[in-house]
Amino acid sequence: MFEVSNERIDVEQLRKGIKNPKSGGVCIFEGWARNQNEGRTVRQLEYEVYEPLAALEGEKVIAEALQKFPFLEASCVHRSGLLEIGDCAVWVGVSSPHRDEAFKACRFIIDAIKIHLPIWKKEHYVDGDSGWVNCERCSNALSL
Amino acid sequence: MFEVSNERIDVEQLRKGIKNPKSGGVCIFEGWARNQNEGRTVRQLEYEVYEPLAALEGEKVIAEALQKFPFLEASCVHRSGLLEIGDCAVWVGVSSPHRDEAFKACRFIIDAIKIHLPIWKKEHYVDGDSGWVNCERCSNALSL
């Protein structure tokens, strides 16, 4: 299950969603909005998500993880919109009989999500400036 | 922070405990009591913990993880006593600026805890039988 959410991520609810009586090992990854990046102090984060494709690609990532590291349950939610420091930006949870697959599948999912999904992060700095992450070489050169 | 608890593990509380404004990546491992082991159907789990040494060795494990994979916050709680299927037996949470250290430290901690801490697991099966896990070769040979 992959979802994009414009609301605060309900981690308790998501954790319950990967319960299975056969599960013995559970690995959860959370990405939190942190107050620093590359030496600058961050005040807020903003995620832009192109939802139709993000949902499709997100489901593909989970299906591929299931092929590689068979597990029992997995889900992932990614935020869109404005986040305060400490807010959960992405939640990935995997439960399986044993811990090895849970760790590996969880890591695979978050790594792939960061590479493949049409999601962009804008940092708002305390000095009032803002910037799109990973975009040093796009647009700046031709900036108006 | 390492603790042994005879009460249900409060995962929400523990998650809050590893919050840090500098943390961007959080990895949580949970061990759940599962209903099957080596082909037998399990009804309940029972953990015996020698608390003075478990606490000491648990703190050592976290300190060693911090040396190897520097992180910002970590905590671990292990249950003692009787658990129902689905109950959380052990919780490990690590938060750090980036996800790589969080994943690696979390995995290191749970692996080490399973090897080094004086904790024993007894499975109670649906057929009324019970057995200590990992103890096929101890005592059985000389069983009364």
Add this chain to the structure above:
Amino acid sequence: MKKITVRYFAIFREHAGLNEETLELDARTALDVFELTQNRHGSIEPTGHCKVAINDEMADWSSAVSDGDTVLLFPPVAGG
């Protein structure tokens, strides 16, 4: 000439000052669309970091575009 709807995302949208526009373009591939709209999105380096989708399916820069297609121009992603 083909009628192509081009959608801009994130920094491309901000640079272009609009979400999408429909243009008459002499374009054979997605890369042609990228280059012909360079004055809008402002990026000088498409391949490797930027991505493209055609009609809501991820595509390659060498993918052919047809009359009536919608081409989505994605700056480097940064999920998580």
Add this chain to the structure above:
Amino acid sequence: MKKITVRYFAIFREHAGLNEETLELDARTALDVFELTQNRHGSIEPTGHCKVAINDEMADWSSAVSDGDTVLLFPPVAGG
């Protein structure tokens, strides 16, 4: 002869039928204590899987024991 308090855990305790006892033992090492109490804990294979602590510190099977020590005999652990 040394006065040694021996504590049994988990399956060892169940096999022995008691938590601990104080014994007069002709023991030089932790391994000696393990072997001299074999009829209590019942295990035939100490090293590799079982562990030992002396006075609440993890020890080796070759560690020396002294008069008045408490020796903790641990069957194979299974945390998590």
